[in-house]
Amino acid sequence: MAEIKNEEAKDKAFVEITIQPGEKIALCRCFKSANMPYCDGAHKEVPGTGPAIVDAKL
Numbered sequence: 001m002a003e004i005k006n007e008e009a010k011d012k013a014f015v016e017i018t019i020q021p022g023e024k025i026a027l028c029r030c031f032k033s034a035n036m037p038y039c040d041g042a043h044k045e046v047p048g049t050g051p052a053i054v055d056a057k058l
Ligand code: FES
Pocket: 027, 028, 029, 030, 031, 032, 033, 038, 039, 040, 041, 042, 043, 044, 049, 050, 051, 052
């Protein structure tokens, strides 16, 4: 399961996610998700957006 680590550095927030081999996650790029940093489908209300799919293939 993905492990999330949030860090604050200088005036920006960073999210570091560690995923396991074979794991696949969808990251929000529209900033509308209620489950950040993950996509929850809220991008459907924002034309032209969608998640970033990260796939740690075996
Ligand atoms: S909810 Fe933001 S990309 Fe899906």
